[in-house]
Amino acid sequence: MKLKKRIFTILALIAVAIGVGSVCNTPNTAQAKGVPTVFPKNMRGTWYQYYTDGVEKDLSKVKITKTTYILGEYTPKVIHKYIPHDKPDFERADWIFIPGYQKQRGITWLNVKQWNEPAGIGIPDTGDDGEDGGWGENGGEFFNVSKLKGHQVLSIANTIDGTSIHNTSHWYRSVKLAKKLNKRHYKGFLY
Numbered sequence: 001m002k003l004k005k006r007i008f009t010i011l012a013l014i015a016v017a018i019g020v021g022s023v024c025n026t027p028n029t030a031q032a033k034g035v036p037t038v039f040p041k042n043m044r045g046t047w048y049q050y051y052t053d054g055v056e057k058d059l060s061k062v063k064i065t066k067t068t069y070i071l072g073e074y075t076p077k078v079i080h081k082y083i084p085h086d087k088p089d090f091e092r093a094d095w096i097f098i099p100g101y102q103k104q105r106g107i108t109w110l111n112v113k114q115w116n117e118p119a120g121i122g123i124p125d126t127g128d129d130g131e132d133g134g135w136g137e138n139g140g141e142f143f144n145v146s147k148l149k150g151h152q153v154l155s156i157a158n159t160i161d162g163t164s165i166h167n168t169s170h171w172y173r174s175v176k177l178a179k180k181l182n183k184r185h186y187k188g189f190l191y
Helices: 002-024 029-033 175-180
Strands: 045-052 057-064 068-071 077-079 095-104 107-114 141-148 151-158 166-172
Touching (some): 166 175
Antiparallel strands (some): 045 057, 045 166, 057 068, 068 077, 095 107, 107 141, 151 166
């Protein structure tokens, strides 16, 4: 009889341990979501930026949909699930992918990379500035939507060779607002 009680007690302890272990290993909502596969809803739509340096004036437009990013009249950049590769794939030159989010200076950025960007492969920047266009682990473009001074503002920035996220440009929902706030700098962003 004592042997049956011991076996039953041991089996009960094992069952409890398995149950507790499975509860502890259940991913929370943030872990379950993983890496985003589309642009967040608050980023979608048409955004405008007005640039002036006293002489030159330029109005730029960016359109973001669920799976595309179009700057002006350029070819749309389309989101795809990234498949590791070690050689440039010229047929996928307009493909992009989202490796995830990155936080810097209290701002959460959505990182977006060109398909051929990781692992130092791709079509190099042929400019004479010596920069490689931000390839590498921390490269790419970074997107953030914040409510700044009462307005929804899309911020787009980049990083080169693992530097801080900088070269921030701000985009607004209307041309009128873009012209009004064209030289506005906001706390926390690097320019």
